[in-house]
Amino acid sequence: MARLATESRQEAGIGDIAAKVYSGERLGWEDGRRLFHHHNLPELAMLADTVRRRFHPEDIVTYVVGRNINYTNVCWVRCKFCAFYRVPGDDEGYVLPQEEILRKVREMVEVGGIEILLQGGLNPRLRIEWYEDLLRAIKHEFGAYGVILHAFSPAEIIYIARISRLSLEDTLLRLKAAGLDSIPGGGAEILTDRVRQQIAPYKDTADAWLDCMRTAHRCGIRTTCTMMYGSVDTWEDRLEHLMRTRDLQDETGGFTAFIPWSFQPEGTELRGERASAFDYLRTVAVSRLILDNIPNIQASWVTQGPKVAQVALEYGVNDFGSTMMEENVVSSAGCSFTMPIAEIERLIRDAGYRPMRRTTQYELLPLGVPAGSPLLSTAKSDLFPSNHVAL
């Protein structure tokens, strides 16, 4: 064992990459490859933090008070990484009635929340009119409270367009006119067809996903972008995902945030092992370093847990995402972290940052609710009492 005792891991240094980062030079494919093979976590953290501080020099970490509503679990796409969907005709399939959705929105508004994240399966029974009605109803009842509709990932938009026989652009413009404010970057999974063929053969291609986002950005709708890694992907797939995202951002500037999270295998067709915390932190750091044109990186405390999510603040993360209130998708895959607002704020403060609430567009909300909201007089500054109940 003498060899092990004297020899430590001789990895190629990343000093040249560090020099590029400090001078603000764009990193290339080869840099990305080396970063994805670099093991020294504190080094990656220090580099990623340099980029984070360039975007966010002030010591603030944001989060948004919002609610996740999964309006239907009926989906014909059968993605192998998903434990949430029920195929059309399944007894356990549901579509939430509009009253139920409005009730959920009201609960969020009552605790001072502003972002409604609507996501669901590709349900062949729902046409664009259903979506328009829903958006209008929510805006009609809660628009005055500043409720922001962050809704329908590209897979849903593309499908709504298809079954309603509309162009993507018309679909997006109609949804926007009905109240859509922003589009979540879900369903990006990994933006390479090699991976998509294996994990979601019936889902849209990488090009289709990107094209939907491009169209949305052109229609004046801003979006986030996710990456679900840790299934069958290699580092090349992840890097290609990052590069394609960066290219589109160069073109449109429409991405507000990037959210990497790991595949949750339990109960899914793919199964396999959950990606590790090491993998998460390195992937977050490399994302922050490669995506030099996307301002925000969100932590995924839902998949990583509070401890690792907090540590990720050292790795380029500047946002804790949504308070969620309920989560149904990854919790179907064996992942069940929930966290009250007070705990989110404590973790942020403990890391040396000031917690601040924000809108979906990353505007800071010092008081937690938009100016002029009737809630300001009664808003509770404390927790969601219901946050633990949802699961």
Add this chain to the structure above:
Amino acid sequence: MAATGLHQPALERHFPGLEDIHAKVLAGERLSFSDGVRLYRSGLSAVGYLANIVRERLNGSRAYYIRNQHINYTNVCNKHCKFCYFAKNPKEGGPEPYTLSLDEVRAALRRYRDVPITEVHMVGGINPRLPYSYYLDLLRTVQDERPGVHIKAFTAVELVEIARVARKPLVEVLEELKAAGLASVPGGGAEVLSERVHAALHPKKLSGAQWMQVAREVAAAGLPQYATMLYGHIETLEERVDHLVRLRELQDETGHFLAFTPLAFHPEGTYLEHLPPPTGRDDLRNLAVARLMLDNFPHIKSFWIMNTPQISQVSLWYGADDIDGTIHEYEITYAEGEFGNKRQVLTRHQLIRNIVEAGRIPVERDSLYREVAVQEDGRKGLD
């Protein structure tokens, strides 16, 4: 510097205010008390980076683990420490009291008969009704059931209690326990070596000075020992650093400590329930500062049951070179994790995979850090 393969100048700008400590670390110089306090107040990544230099110098890329079994022989305890879930009686929501009979200990050992463990780790509360013979019989039972296994048992507080019921000097009792099979002494119960914390949280237990005196006697008896620190309750950062400095001085004197383990305080269910649970940052920082301050301790352990498997994996780059064991019959820390993160289990397969993925070399060790098996490629090491 070659240890991390890094082009140093490029990252130097990340050590504002720590340049002198960085220089000391590179030169292998001892850090002072005030250096330790500064490390607790500096950026986590920089501190982790510095700790990793020392970690790699001492332990290369190795990451140790052990196959062991924990037996908590009783939860009855008259010390009533405020940070202990076991201190509550059932009426207050605490656990039902139990004391394992020798047959129950035997049964617990038989449950893992087919697992090639190398260590049995046995600790318990201070149950004044237990006679001296019980402790000797515990050791003999383990020896009898698992011949050749290393028995790590009885923290300093328990040793003092055993000497009390034996009505003999500790030095004699240690010899008799050794003869019955005791091979090393665990580090629990040191808590924080501060008179203030002692008076506030565990006045009935040993003081810091008494704990250190027991450690000296353990060393004199030729037994190796481990050391811990319970952090995240009412202690100050200065008290943490003082704890480390005291351990370092003691180790200079005795040289018998094998490893140091910072233990996160878990407030759920204790009298200090109002305190927040430990954060990942604090876990990593305690490991990193310990690695930097305890220059005479060969190993720093991140106990995954306390820190979560996730943080323990990451800690392999923040000073830790050991993530403890693979059998979890461990009952002291209240089992349910915070915020819905249910009790976690970790198989040997996952443990090795975590180590390999973090770029470290998994080494199965025995209690004395002798290598039982090395897996250069984790997959080859899987059962």
